[in-house]
Amino acid sequence: MHIDGTCHCGAIGFSAEIDPARVMVCHCSDCQILSGAPFRAVVAAPIETLVVRGEPQRYVKVAASGNRRAQVFCPVCATPLFATAPENATSVVIRLGCVTQRAELVPSAQIWQHSALPWLSELHRVPGSPEQQAFLPAAPRAADPLPPGPRPDA
Numbered sequence: 001m002h003i004d005g006t007c008h009c010g011a012i013g014f015s016a017e018i019d020p021a022r023v024m025v026c027h028c029s030d031c032q033i034l035s036g037a038p039f040r041a042v043v044a045a046p047i048e049t050l051v052v053r054g055e056p057q058r059y060v061k062v063a064a065s066g067n068r069r070a071q072v073f074c075p076v077c078a079t080p081l082f083a084t085a086p087e088n089a090t091s092v093v094i095r096l097g098c099v100t101q102r103a104e105l106v107p108s109a110q111i112w113q114h115s116a117l118p119w120l121s122e123l124h125r126v127p128g129s130p131e132q133q134a135f136l137p138a139a140p141r142a143a144d145p146l147p148p149g150p151r152p153d154a
């Protein structure tokens with residue numbers, strides 16, 4: 001499947017050929033920190049299918065195992081784009097968040113589940129809003145102990 005994407009500011013663009021059956025979620029703590037999110041969703045592509053527009057920057061992460069991975073990101077807006085081996089890369093692991101077709105790419109595996117955030121499995125129970133409003137103003141309660149008039153926090 002052909003995919004493409006851009007960083008948030010548009011300075012970097014890319015396209016690649018992926019297998020949509022190889023989308024996965026990683027719950028490792030490096031992915032949590034580097035993505036700024038509770039988990040990271042990714043899809044791998046052969047490096048020869050990757051076409052990049054612009055000049056991305058890289059940060060080489062060294063894992064506890066000594067494994068080194070180049071984390072490639074936009075130097076202007078800092079969007080994480082993909083990761084590769086720092087030298088002689090044969091594949092690239094693309095961050096799903098910046099892929100145009102991301103809504104069509106459903107994960108088929110999750111890894112590093114021992115560090116998954118404990119509330120993720122209950123996320124479907126959390127009330128949702130179609131747009132930004134998260135916390136609705138509390139409805140006035142019949143047994144409100146404060147008298148009418150300006151509130152202390154007004």
Ligand SMILES: [Zn+2]
Pocket residue numbers: 007008009010011012074075076077078079
């Ligand atoms: Zn950018």
Ligand SMILES: [Zn+2]
Pocket residue numbers: 026027028029030031032040112
């Ligand atoms: Zn990870």
